Amino acid sequence: MGHDHGDHSHEGHGHGGHAGHSHGVSADADKRWLSIALGLIVVFMAAEVVVGVVSGSLALLSDAAHMLTDAASIVLALIAIRLAARPPAGGYTYGLKRAEILSAQANGLTLLLLAGWLVYEAIERLIDPPEVAGGLVLVTALVGIVVNLAAAWALSRANRTSLNVEGAFQHILTDLFAFIGTAVAGLVMVLTGFARADAIASLFVAALMIKAGIGLVAASGRILLEAAPAGIDPAALGRHLAEMPQVVEVHDLHVWQITSGQPAMSAHVLVTPDADCHAVREEIETWLRAEHELDHSTLQVDHLESGPAGGEHADEHCADPHGVVYRQG
Template identity: 30%
Template sequence: MSHSHNHVHIHKHEVEGKNLVFSIILNLLITAAQVVGGLISGSLALISDALHNFSDVISLVFSYVAHKLSRRKASINNTFGYKRAELIAAFVNAFTLLLVAIYLGYEAILRFFHPEPIKSGMVIWLAILGIVVNGSSVLLLKKDADHNLNMKSAYLHLLTDMMASVAVLVGGLLMKFYGWFWVDGVMTLLISIYLIYVGFDLLKSSTKMLMLFTPEHIDIKEIVREVHKIPGVGKLHHIHVWHLNEEELHLEAHLDCAENILMSEFNDLLHELEIVLFTKFGINHINIQPEFKKEDPKDFIVQD
């Protein structure tokens, strides 16, 4: 029995960790300003925005550490390195988004039934500051978020912060000109609902990757059909397809050869298979166990 582990490498977007550092500094400043402003003005929406900002600071720090860990080289004790660290960070960040959302929703409902007078002028100016700071952070991470789930989790934290600041600004203006203090609770509730929406989607995506689920865009049966078109292939079975991280899509399988070929001939066959899997499915790490008339289950998916 022999194994072949082949890699097809592609040019990938290099994520800049320094953008996270800038975002951390900016969010620390706005968090401090909003806490002071919220206490002075009595605005729950402002306090909730500050709480969310602080959770962002923690999430951004966590994302930065995970980003650095993921760049460490593999070793004898860590044969994959720390490549899944960013998936863990994305999962934790998504989970904290949901926790913050639930807490804010609870507080918003209480405030809605018991509205309190709020110094709307301070709320307005701090909301504008929040929009500027969070908007800047969002722009810093936008490009990285398109290529990395960890960065996307940090980006979503900041994007929802910016939207929260916009909601706080609208609420502050309504309170200033119309005296609608109940708007503070309503805006906070809307913020929490949106956080639940984006947080759950991110939590689902990161969980699927951590659980090694087959990626949604991959059709196992289609892979088998394409591989079976290659001359010399008998049957592809015992198939596993998973994301190690967002950059590496792995396939592991047994390949029943049509003939009792030499290993050098199998290398050529494997090269063809490698090209098909990469060009048609984006699979860039392949581990194939060659077989010939071996007595074992030949189902596509077999519980090992």
């Protein structure tokens, strides 16, 4: 019996409540909110560097350095949005949608590198604390809290389901907590004269940066390494497909993310000799969309081969199936 192939693929750009959010008009809205946050950060960062040098505060300079990575993360996000909007061309069959994932990874790595430098500087200051103008530190940090609240609000209006925008948002949120810690350090220095409070606040900033950086690197790394999206268990998915009516075996099952919010799947499905390949494929696709928001699926559906004595067998259908083979029962 010849094979009846039911190959089919289609792509959806939106899922659930954030349908199509990273494209078209909404992408323009993202750029507008990101630009507003960028303007707020750059203006305040310049002022903070001056005050940090005058007051001798490492906490303020570390906050300013972190704000520089905030600004860089937003610039990267804006560039990534522009690149991701380009249509597929040449060898880039998905376009440049993963530019935002590279941006998120760069954001995470800069956070980790900067945190390492801050830890080193803060430890030196704990050993030999310099004189710090606590009043200037307190006032600047309080203004920084207001500026970061405004920037965080602007970014919260953009599409945070994008790992790219979420990376920039995490930078801002980390900086907000850092300014709160710096304000507390400034208050302690004003009230008690305890100069090491500045270095302790810097260590607090570094800890926040490490936490945010690891999260971003891990999330973007999963996408770059083609891991299954969070919330989708490939083994459970394969077992369920193998138990669907008229399906005998599923192999070469792969689940990955093209970019944030765009999961994809491919699989080779064997069905009983009397099954309607196209009907089975449509049933599988309907289930994938309803249960897992998997709108981009590529399924090869074939009839099960007959053995020499007329029996059915699937053992030699593929010479080298990738991954686990799921069979009914």
